[in-house]
Amino acid sequence: MARIKDSNSNESFNVKSIVAYTLVFSVLIFFLTVLQTTCLSLFGSTPALTLSIVCAVGFIFGRKAGAISGIYAGALMGILGGVGASLAPLLYTFCGYLCGAVVGWFLSKNLPSFMIYSIIAGILLEISTAIYYGLFSESFLLGQIITKILIPEYFAFLVCAIPAYALTFGIYTLFKGKDKRKRRNFN
Amino acid sequence: MKFFKNKFFIIVMSLALFIVIFAVTLSAMGQTGPINNTLNIVATPFRYVGLKIGEAFHGFSKYFTSIDELDKENQSLIDEIERLEGELADSQAIKEENERLREYIEFKKTYPDLALTEALIISSESENHSTIFTLNKGREDGIKVGMPVVISKGVVGSVCEIGSTWCKVRVITEASSSIGAYVSRSGEIGLIEGDISLKNTGECILNYLPADADIEVGDLIYTSGLGSVYPRGLLIGEVTDIKTDEYLRAKIARVRCAVNFDSLTYVMIVTDYDIHVEE
Numbered sequence: 001m002a003r004i005k006d007s008n009s010n011e012s013f014n015v016k017s018i019v020a021y022t023l024v025f026s027v028l029i030f031f032l033t034v035l036q037t038t039c040l041s042l043f044g045s046t047p048a049l050t051l052s053i054v055c056a057v058g059f060i061f062g063r064k065a066g067a068i069s070g071i072y073a074g075a076l077m078g079i080l081g082g083v084g085a086s087l088a089p090l091l092y093t094f095c096g097y098l099c100g101a102v103v104g105w106f107l108s109k110n111l112p113s114f115m116i117y118s119i120i121a122g123i124l125l126e127i128s129t130a131i132y133y134g135l136f137s138e139s140f141l142l143g144q145i146i147t148k149i150l151i152p153e154y155f156a157f158l159v160c161a162i163p164a165y166a167l168t169f170g171i172y173t174l175f176k177g178k179d180k181r182k183r184r185n186f187n
Numbered sequence: 188m189k190f191f192k193n194k195f196f197i198i199v200m201s202l203a204l205f206i207v208i209f210a211v212t213l214s215a216m217g218q219t220g221p222i223n224n225t226l227n228i229v230a231t232p233f234r235y236v237g238l239k240i241g242e243a244f245h246g247f248s249k250y251f252t253s254i255d256e257l258d259k260e261n262q263s264l265i266d267e268i269e270r271l272e273g274e275l276a277d278s279q280a281i282k283e284e285n286e287r288l289r290e291y292i293e294f295k296k297t298y299p300d301l302a303l304t305e306a307l308i309i310s311s312e313s314e315n316h317s318t319i320f321t322l323n324k325g326r327e328d329g330i331k332v333g334m335p336v337v338i339s340k341g342v343v344g345s346v347c348e349i350g351s352t353w354c355k356v357r358v359i360t361e362a363s364s365s366i367g368a369y370v371s372r373s374g375e376i377g378l379i380e381g382d383i384s385l386k387n388t389g390e391c392i393l394n395y396l397p398a399d400a401d402i403e404v405g406d407l408i409y410t411s412g413l414g415s416v417y418p419r420g421l422l423i424g425e426v427t428d429i430k431t432d433e434y435l436r437a438k439i440a441r442v443r444c445a446v447n448f449d450s451l452t453y454v455m456i457v458t459d460y461d462i463h464v465e466e
Contacts, residue, residue: 097196
């Protein structure tokens with residue numbers, strides 16, 4: 001069976017697993033984007049659920065999967081978010097790629113390490129939000145934006161990072177297990 | 188960094204940039220693409236589900252974000268309760284004072300000839316053999332030894348000791364006290380005396396009634412005015428029991444005092460009165 005390996009990750013997946021992951025994460029990201037753009041609210045802000053999943057995908061599956069899920073999630077955010085000029089595709093792609101690229105450099109692949117990367121991704125998210133407000137807001141009051149938007153959004157994102165990691169890891173383990181069983185049968 | 192120079196990274200970032208530029212251009216032109224339209228149609232049922240989930244999340248997060256607000260509201264309500272409790276206590280005190288003053292006015296109307304001075308009981312000494320009240324009025328207020336002390340319900344006692352700003356009152360149930368009294372129904376005259384054995388029951392004895400005196404249980408006993416200490420016509424109490432002393436050929440009645448000495452706070456000292464002589 002054909003196998004694909006991410007050059008920056010030690011993981012390798014067969015084509016069936018890749019198709020399964022793609023389908024599951026496509027639906028999941030689509031659903032989470034809808035959820036995020038509907039009326040999800042935490043700490044008085046909308047948590048970037050989709051970005052959390054993109055980061056988790058990059059972290060667990062590698063930089064290519066992270067970047068592709070990022071571009072998909074970013075495009076969806078741009079379309080479903082109703083914000084014409086969204087920087088989401090750039091940000092999500094970059095974060096997904098970054099999380100996949102840096103994993104294994106300094107820290108091992110576990111939840112605390114993921115949280116550290118999420119902290120960095122969150123900062124990038126807030127920079128992007130600040131840029132967006134700077135470009136498109138008519139009355140840009142930095143202090144107010146920091147206290148009312150950026151800080152609540154940042155913490156909401158970090159809170160969402162834990163379940164996003166658990167969910168992604170759960171899906172990863174699910175199909176990975178099946179993959180292993182199948183390989184055992186072939187052998 | 189090496190990985191940013193990666194071909195794959197450059198391609199996906201370029202693609203992302205293209206999407207951004209494409210979206211910005213469409214937005215600037217005020218148009219929506221077919222993909223946009225289709226995705227939004229597909230998303231509609233999911234949006235409904237998202238709305239429900241969002242409402243659940245909102246309620247959950249509101250619990251945490253509104254804690255400060257709830258804490259402030261709670262503190263404000265506690266303050267409000269304390270303020271209202273204070274007002275209630277003040278209101279209760281005002282109500283009691285109002286009640287007392289009303290009784291005082293009624294008493295004044297019933298006995299217009301009495302000159303009264305209101306006094307507060309500042310201490311109560313109650314032992315086995317005596318009950319003495321200390322009042323907050325004394326010589327400086329024109330109080331003298333022997334002055335009767337009353338409330339609207341009846342006789343309390345008389346001033347037995349005096350200081351410049353205080354005086355002591357011996358109640359009528361004391362063994363050493365005696366008051367000229369009469370039976371309101373029949374006019375029979377006797378002498379109210381305290382009895383040490385009855386002191387704790389709030390009762391006293393009506394002595395020196397003739398053996399054929401017309402007296403019954405339930406008769407009201409008033410001060411007779413004889414002896415010039417108490418003015419005539421103040422209620423002392425009600426007859427609860429009658430006995431006949433065969434040797435002394437006299438009747439003895441037990442009288443329950445109209446005043447409950449345990450619940451007294453304010454009393455009135457009769458500083459002056461006109462003596463009415465029965466015709």
